[in-house]
């Protein structure tokens with residue numbers, strides 16, 4: 689099967705990247721201004737995203753439905769590929785209202801829409817869940833994030849807050865995975881695999897983690913795929 693993206697899809701991705709307001713995104717992604725950040729990240733984000741979209745194209749059936757949790761700039765290539773090439777429906781959630789506004793300004797003519805809502809409220813069934821660098825998001829779960837990345841400071845670390853954040857993360861994982869048909873595909877980061885694995889273990893649901901990992905331009909945690917409800921390689 690030819691996994692290369694069609695020229696029209698690559699062009700559509702490039703057009704959306706060109707339409708993004710990077711000054712506004714800079715203020716959202718970096719508190720001290722983000723011009724240098726986007727100067728460095730924009731190219732890899734687009735190139736690596738296109739490569740990852742090609743891999744994803746080979747893993748998803750046409751005509752299904754995907755739930756994207758925490759979808760931002762990095763997810764644009766995958767969203768475009770799914771809708772244009774596989775005729776799939778996509779629902780993209782992101783809690784940062786400012787970012788959603790900037791994304792929707794750029795994608796308005798393409799039909800792609802981001803929603804500034806909690807993905808845990810998504811309804812209906814999906815056969816693909818995308819949840820990359822969300823469960824350790826320093827804005828939403830600062831204590832859990834600090835612990836995950838080895839940055840927790842023993843003097844200030846608050847175990848009670850960590851415990852509350854872990855409960856929030858488990859609840860989000862549960863709500864999202866309940867929407868997944870089985871077998872289904874989960875795209876996540878290697879840092880987050882354990883949350884999906886724990887959910888599966890508790891329910892005795894088999895799963896398989898891909899051996900290959902793929903680079904992520906913005907957060908930097910490698911991305912991998914999990915088959916849930918199917919232990920075949």
Ligand SMILES: C[S@@+](CC[C@H](N)C(=O)[O-])C[C@H]1O[C@@H](n2cnc3c(N)ncnc32)[C@H](O)[C@@H]1O
Pocket residue numbers: 757758759760761762763781782783784805806807808820821822825826828860904906907
């Ligand atoms: C660290 S950013 C990662 C963005 C992107 N996935 C990437 O890898 O570049 C985490 C994102 O997840 C979003 N997020 C966290 N919890 C969420 C939830 N319950 N529903 C939707 N989005 C959520 C945040 O608003 C933020 O946009």
